[in-house]
Amino acid sequence: MTIFSKVISVVFQPLFLPIYAFLLYVTIEHHSTVLIRSEQATVQFNYILSIQILLAVIIPIGSLYVMYRSNIITSMSIPDRKERIPIFIITLFYYLLTYYFLRKIHVSNLDFLGAFMSFLTGVIVLTGLSLLITFFWKISIHAIGISGLAGAFLGFSELLFPIENGEGITIINTLLLLLVGVICSARLYLKAHSFLQIIAGITLGFGVEYLIVSKGLWF
Numbered sequence: 688m689t690i691f692s693k694v695i696s697v698v699f700q701p702l703f704l705p706i707y708a709f710l711l712y713v714t715i716e717h718h719s720t721v722l723i724r725s726e727q728a729t730v731q732f733n734y735i736l737s738i739q740i741l742l743a744v745i746i747p748i749g750s751l752y753v754m755y756r757s758n759i760i761t762s763m764s765i766p767d768r769k770e771r772i773p774i775f776i777i778t779l780f781y782y783l784l785t786y787y788f789l790r791k792i793h794v795s796n797l798d799f800l801g802a803f804m805s806f807l808t809g810v811i812v813l814t815g816l817s818l819l820i821t822f823f824w825k826i827s828i829h830a831i832g833i834s835g836l837a838g839a840f841l842g843f844s845e846l847l848f849p850i851e852n853g854e855g856i857t858i859i860n861t862l863l864l865l866l867v868g869v870i871c872s873a874r875l876y877l878k879a880h881s882f883l884q885i886i887a888g889i890t891l892g893f894g895v896e897y898l899i900v901s902k903g904l905w906f
Contacts, residue, residue, distance in 0.1 A: 692873035701832035716851035775818035830888025838893035842900025
């Protein structure tokens with residue numbers, strides 16, 4: 688069970704979730720996603736994916752490793768609340784940079800990314816809120832991440848209704864809700880967080896992403 692919990696924690700590391708969200712988003716069959724799902728958009732699709740992987744995953748993880756090797760933080764898992772603060776600042780900067788590049792693509796290509804811009808807005812808001820909370824209290828980032836993803840997809844279902852492959856998206860929504868339970872249980876089993884920290888993370892992540900995505904809000 689310990690190995691399983693550790694594997695789950697790594698596979699669903701919060702930095703990876705925007706990538707998973709993008710890959711799931713393009714499975715939504717709706718008139719607003721036709722362009723991004725077309726064969727003609729392969730170059731743009733790969734460019735968008737590359738930007739996210741580089742700026743939202745590779746560079747933040749690389750920065751984390753450098754900080755660990757420099758003894759700025761004591762562990763790559765960052766269990767200490769105060770050590771999380773500079774990581775959040777770095778991550779927020781790169782999320783904003785990612786958003787900047789993707790927004791240029793979105794606007795210049797006739798709303799190419801559609802509702803996904805709302806999801807990215809939610810990610811930035813959640814990162815900022817997590818940073819502020821961490822000054823005073825330790826909250827579960829894993830819980831915020833996976834519940835945010837679940838909330839976003841429920842928001843997509845409402846915002847883009849009716850969806851051509853509605854049954855398939857319902858299955859995705861169900862699996863994401865199940866993943867919230869699995870991942871949060873793993874974090875509790877590893878004693879990485881208290882029950883209250885998990886519940887707070889779930890409430891914050893799900894609530895913010897659902898509200899922003901379901902209303903189609905973005906900067």
